[in-house]
Amino acid sequence: MRIFERLFQITVFVVAGFMAWGGGFFWRDHLPDNFTRTNIYTLYRTLPPAPLGPRFCQIVEAGDYGLVGPCNSVPPFVWWLEKRYREKNFTI
Numbered sequence: 001m002r003i004f005e006r007l008f009q010i011t012v013f014v015v016a017g018f019m020a021w022g023g024g025f026f027w028r029d030h031l032p033d034n035f036t037r038t039n040i041y042t043l044y045r046t047l048p049p050a051p052l053g054p055r056f057c058q059i060v061e062a063g064d065y066g067l068v069g070p071c072n073s074v075p076p077f078v079w080w081l082e083k084r085y086r087e088k089n090f091t092i
Helices: 002-021 076-088
Strands: 024-031 035-042 056-062 065-070
Antiparallel strands (some): 056 065
């Protein structure tokens, strides 16, 4: 029984670490006229999409589902801190 508890703890820790790093999950919806909509679910849902916000690249793909991560391997909260610093012109 302790083995299952430990496996559960490791799984939760790995998923939480992956999400804090900026990783997430994606799935695709096939729309009419050969269009595809890609939905990305990350911990940082309120950040703006790619041209203004951080970019996400596919890590693993299995059909219409997969994993994404930040393209520059920097967690999105670092992007948010840099943006806030530029907007407010904080002096250190």
